[in-house]
Amino acid sequence: MKIHDIKTLGELKKSGYKSLHIKDELRKNLVEKIRNKENTFPGIIGYEDSVIPDTERAILSRHNILFLGLRGQAKTRMARQMTQLLDEYIPVIHGSEINDDPFHPLSKYAKDQIAQHGDDTPISWLHRSERYGEKLATPDVSVADLIGDIDPIKAANLRLSFSDELVIHYGIIPRSNRSIFVINEIPDLQARIQVALFNILEEGDIQIRGFKLRMPLDIMFVFTANPEDYTNRGSIVTPLKDRIQSQILTHYPKDLETSLAITEQEAHINEEQKKITVSDLVKRLIEQVAFEARSNEYVDKKSGVSARLTIAAFENAVSSAERRAIIHGEKETQVWISDLSGIIPSITGKIELVYEGEQEGPYQVALNLVDKAIRSQFITYFPNPESLKKRKTTGKPSQAQKEDDPYKEITKWFDKGNHLDMLVDMKDADKIAALYKVDGLYGIVKKYFPRANEKESALLMEFVLHGLAAHSLISKKTIEGKIQFKDLIGSMMNLGQFSSEEDDDDTFNEDDYK
Structure with missing residues (x-):
């Protein structure tokens, strides 16, 4: 009998199953993958010698993690991929709102079920794809959203007093018990809300409107933040940052080859568009636009230039060629340099400009970035015209x-x-x-x-x-x-x-x- 075919607590005990804390579970499966020379984060390109080793070390250390980096650096993707390091299925008390471990129940509901049914307590199996919670931090997020609150309607329907634990409506964090829980853009969370996370991270205590519950939640916390947020919109309060054991710095692709591989993997090109030829030259020009933008005086470097710029630009370049072929009834074509005029909308929406850039105008800045990309790549294919001009000036x-x-x-x-x-x-x-x-x-x-x-x-x-x-x-x-x-x-x-x-x-x- 397969392990996830077990339906009762008694059958689970007889099977010899042993439950693990989620961080031990992640550690165990990561060790196995490393020993087997498996790729621990498939599809993540450019982090093989930096972010991925740092993340592996954090998991082996059983740490909560903060991914710190500019936009478009795969921070959330890294967090989501951690679910692949979880066991395929884990047992939970059937009907539990907080994924109670049958061997270590936390909620009053789970404890009552075991007290009433004993070894006949029904259990169900939770797939690893369901063991992931995510919340985008915004200023309107409340403690009730994250931790929970008293539900007066539940109290009225069940005819229970507000002092009964069963009237609690659990927030997204308790509902993510035994799961990976991610808070994106943590500095955007109000300071008083961040304070509510202190004990959850360290002691496992939660407090809901006067309830002092000892609930050692079993959660792997992952936070993401943009360094600019520390001064622009908010900050991570120091005691919370102190409780996040590993801070991992992410980065943009360090070379053009890595950037090309990312765009190749992420761009969505449908079957009809695959008949359009895209030369290596055009691909490199598109990637060069992002590199130029990240060093351009008109672009705000603190906001960053997402890898999504080149992905969208590549898709637009192909669509520009496709549109032209449709207009003229051509069955096949290639992306010309002139088709790069069609990537301007992909650039203007993905760069933040400094004051001088705003004066110049986003459209003009985008055109200049394309020209600079052409200028930079040109000398890798043909002789540098600048050297010729220097000779003439002598x-x-x-x-x-x-x-x-x-x-x-x-x-x-x-x-x-x-x-x-x-x-x-x-x-x-x-x-x-x-x-x-x-x-x-x-x-x-x-x-x-x-x-x-x-x-x-x-x-x-x-x-x-x-x-x-x-x-x-x-x-x-x-x-x-x-x-x-x-x-x-x-x-x-x-x-x-x-x-x-x-x-x-x-x-x-x-x-x-x-």
């Missing part, structure tokens, strides 16, 4: 220096007065044809990427144009769904000649003003 370039400039044909084509207009929703064939009009553009791609196929080459050609604009060798202007590339000097001379209507819609690269 004096009149020699013939040898001119020949060393791999972009001279391209910039010379624009210097002749030519310009290239590319619609954001342009058909793939039309875009490729337009790109081939620019002298030297195909040549430089073939020089550095000789094995690239037609579509890869076209994407790299478009990337070169955006990269040269980001490095101020040519100009780029976006007007109502059209991207126009021109020579830099001519664009600067005509800067004051645009109509007021164009001025409202035009967006210039910030380097165009240098």
Whole structure:
């Protein structure tokens, strides 16, 4: 007979089952996983050498945990995954509101059941997926919500006095007995509410409107907090923080490869969208946007830039390409650099700006972040234009220096007065044809990427144009769904000649003003 087929207390005693405190249970199962070389927190990427070892040490030490870090750093996910370290099933007194252990009952209801039925006391089995409680801390959370209160309706229906323990309505914490209980954003909890957690964490005592109950609740507490909250909205009161034995610092991905893996895992791309090709180049540009945002002077570093930014941006980039393909009836397409204009809504909603950023405007800041991402990644694929500009500033370039400039044909084509207009929703064939009009553009791609196929080459050609604009060798202007590339000097001379209507819609690269 399977252990969870046992239905009575007597059968449970005969089975030899032994109950454990939840922290001992977590410890036991973690030790087994570590010995078996199993991944203790599957799906958590980038924490293998930092947060995960710290968390394992805390569990082995039977500690309550505080995850401290900026938004979007998988703090809640780490807490939720701890349920996988619990036993698959545990026995509880059937009908108990607080998951009473049949061998160590706490509530009056459970004690009365055992007194009345003895070994025939019915038990049920609780799956580990049900042994998780979570509460988002908000200023309106009350002690009654967390701990409990007297229920006058229950007292009236049962005809009991308010001094009877059976009239208590238990809060979410007692109902999470023998479970993992998480309070997210703990600094947002009022100080007097945090005080109510002292004894629960340390002594296991709870007090409800005059009831002094000795209820040693068996709970693994996990708290999450943003460091900015300590000064912005509230703080963790010192005695409560002192009772949380392990404080674990979380962090953002430390490198682009880790960030790529997280987005690849988390982005929701449906089957219809999987026919759209997304190059490694585009993926890296999207991830680079987040790295640029985390160091940008206009973005509030204390608020952080969530990993959700790149996940949403990746989904939007794919959807931009899908929308274009639907418009033109194309069965397949790829995400172009111009499709990154579709990720702006994913950026503006996920960055907090400082005062200067608010003055600049979230839309313009987002555009600048995309340009900076292009600028940063460009030099990993093609020669750095900055080194060429430095050589030119030392004096009149020699013939040898001119020949060393791999972009001279391209910039010379624009210097002749030519310009290239590319619609954001342009058909793939039309875009490729337009790109081939620019002298030297195909040549430089073939020089550095000789094995690239037609579509890869076209994407790299478009990337070169955006990269040269980001490095101020040519100009780029976006007007109502059209991207126009021109020579830099001519664009600067005509800067004051645009109509007021164009001025409202035009967006210039910030380097165009240098």
